[in-house]
Amino acid sequence: MKVLFAGGGTGGHLYPAVAMAEELQRMAPGVAILFAGTSRGIEAREVPRLGYRLHLLEVRGLKRGRSLKDMAANIGIAADFAGALAGAVALVRREQPDVVVGTGGFVSAPVLFAAQLLGRKTLIQEQNAFPGVTTRLLSALATEVHLSFAEAGGYLLKKKGVIVSGNPARSFKPVDASVARDHFGLDPSRPTLLVFGGSRGARSINNAVLQHRDVFCARANLLWQTGSVDFERISAACKPSRHLQVVPYIEDMGMAYSAADLVLCRAGASSIAELTNLGKPSVLVPYPFATGDHQSHNARALVHSGAAEVVEDAVLGSEDSAVAIMALLHDDQRRRAMGAAAQGLGSPDAARRLALRIISLAGKKQGS
Numbered sequence: 441m442k443v444l445f446a447g448g449g450t451g452g453h454l455y456p457a458v459a460m461a462e463e464l465q466r467m468a469p470g471v472a473i474l475f476a477g478t479s480r481g482i483e484a485r486e487v488p489r490l491g492y493r494l495h496l497l498e499v500r501g502l503k504r505g506r507s508l509k510d511m512a513a514n515i516g517i518a519a520d521f522a523g524a525l526a527g528a529v530a531l532v533r534r535e536q537p538d539v540v541v542g543t544g545g546f547v548s549a550p551v552l553f554a555a556q557l558l559g560r561k562t563l564i565q566e567q568n569a570f571p572g573v574t575t576r577l578l579s580a581l582a583t584e585v586h587l588s589f590a591e592a593g594g595y596l597l598k599k600k601g602v603i604v605s606g607n608p609a610r611s612f613k614p615v616d617a618s619v620a621r622d623h624f625g626l627d628p629s630r631p632t633l634l635v636f637g638g639s640r641g642a643r644s645i646n647n648a649v650l651q652h653r654d655v656f657c658a659r660a661n662l663l664w665q666t667g668s669v670d671f672e673r674i675s676a677a678c679k680p681s682r683h684l685q686v687v688p689y690i691e692d693m694g695m696a697y698s699a700a701d702l703v704l705c706r707a708g709a710s711s712i713a714e715l716t717n718l719g720k721p722s723v724l725v726p727y728p729f730a731t732g733d734h735q736s737h738n739a740r741a742l743v744h745s746g747a748a749e750v751v752e753d754a755v756l757g758s759e760d761s762a763v764a765i766m767a768l769l770h771d772d773q774r775r776r777a778m779g780a781a782a783q784g785l786g787s788p789d790a791a792r793r794l795a796l797r798i799i800s801l802a803g804k805k806q807g808s
Contacts, residue, residue, distance in 0.1 A: 441802045442472040444535060446528075446551035447543030447565075448483030452710045456565055456791075457543040458490060459608035463795035474535060476528070476551045495531055499524035499546045521550060528554035538802035539563060542574065542582075549574040556581040561801045565794060567607050567709030569737035571595050583801060586794055588709060588787075589741050605794055606787020609713035612694030620699035623692075626661040627682045631769050634700035636665035636690065642706055644753050645725055646670045649704075650677060652762035657683045660769055663699060665690045702769045707739040707750075713790070715748075719783030721775045722748045723765055725756055747782035 477483035618628035726735035
């Protein structure tokens with residue numbers, strides 16, 4: 441059995457594919473796995489590091505503006521897509537994968553389309569509540585479409601073969617909260633707010649937390665991943681203590697989640713998958729410039745179920761927002777209810793479910 445994964449650009453598109461690949465290797469020893477990606481995405485570094493073959497295709501996303509500059513750029517981007525499609529057709533013909541899995545990002549479109557043109561089985565895994573352009577356009581021709589949020593199905597023309605399977609995410613072994621807090625040098629007896637915005641950070645979240653750090657640290661611990669870009673600026677302004685720890689990146693996120701009573705973060709699909717799998721209550725701050733505003737759709741899905749609260753990026757720095765976050769952090773009953781609702785949305789076995797579907801598709805004859 442051979443499986444070709446196409447996706448990347450960001451970790452949110454790549455790591456679900458990696459999770460499926462790892463599960464396939466456990467369930468079907470001897471499976472051949474390869475990836476398609478671009479030289480500019482995270483996959484260019486991560487896929488070879490993880491020991492998988494990577495085929496590079498050059499493709500860019502369309503500019504969404506209506507200016508003459510954007511329209512002119514899109515002419516070149518369309519030409520790039522034609523070249524990427526030709527390369528993808530050659531790749532699929534040469535490798536003859538049993539199943540092609542698309543997880544989003546610019547590269548998934550030409551590879552999925554090439555596989556569909558050549559009659560190969562295709563599976564699309566959509567992470568967000570508002571599906572991306574590739575999913576919306578190519579889902580009609582896909583063998584199966586797997587969603588992380590049931591809400592995403594309303595945006596698709598395809599109805600048969602659409603399955604809500606959850607979003608494959610990293611798994612973490614829970615640790616006692618006091619042990620985890622002590623691991624980070626925090627006061628084990630205090631409630632803890634975990635703040636992060638991705639490996640590079642989130643400037644608006646960082647600025648808001650910096651502005652109100654005294655409010656947070658007065659009655660709680662603050663464990664704060666700033667990202668690499670803002671770390672020097674923020675660490676210079678914050679003295680580490682038993683109530684405040686500032687780091688550029690948290691390697692052991694399982695330990696960080698165990699330490700946290702409440703999480704303040706963006707509403708990316710991978711973060712939401714981890715939060716729901718662990719049953720963690722959260723305050724989500726959707727990135728306002730995300731493609732298709734998909735982070736707002738993700739956040740609303742959790743809010744609708746009572747699993748999270750949302751604070752808009754523009755008002756996060758207000759005093760009212762800081763007070764509301766602290767009130768939630770000290771409201772044990774409300775947080776327990778949110779955590780239970782979050783866990784009800786989790787899909788910790790998503791990678792296994794998807795791996796089983798891939799194996800099943802690989803065993804079917806073309807056209808069946």
